[in-house]
Amino acid sequence: MPDQIFTYGLLGALAIALLIAAFTDFRHRKIANWLNGAIALGAPLFWWASGLSLYPGVTMQLGVALATFAVCCVLFAVRQMGGGDVKLLTALALWVPPAAFFKLILLMALIGGVLTIVFGGWHIMRRRKDRIAIPYGLAIATSGLWVLGTEPFALAGVTGTVG
Secondary structure, eight states: OHHHHHHHHHHHHHHHHHHHHHHHHHHHSOOOHHHHHHHHHHHHHHHHHHTOOIIIIIHHHHHHHHHHHHHHHHHHHTTSSOHHHHHHHHHHHTTSOHHHHHHHHHHHHHHHHHHHHHHHHHHHHTTOOSOOOOOHHHHHHHHHHHHHHHOHHHHHTOOSOOO
């Protein structure tokens, strides 16, 4: 039980970090490196606390994070994603199991599409000519929070129910 408390404490810290990321990206269109670093550095603690095996567990998490980073770097290179967004999504990939991460990506795309429409409409209404800055970290953080809220037992590696 104390291990589960520590595991859920780490998930709570991740949720707080995602809220901070969403707020700062919405407000300033920037996600701090220290925040992304803290999320990434918290993942090994989470792996240990949740009892994730080195193989295939940790190996799979690192593989998904590496693939995420590679794809996001291409999107960054063609100016479709910001650097903070790349780092946030990669750090989040270290925490979320592959099946849940796929759900996170789908939800992130849907939320990102809605954000693009809303911010695009706002941009047109204000008759702005400059480039639209979409706070995509908001979509990433919201999706991460959704996964935390809907699949906490899967993330924590807990089998059965808490009673």
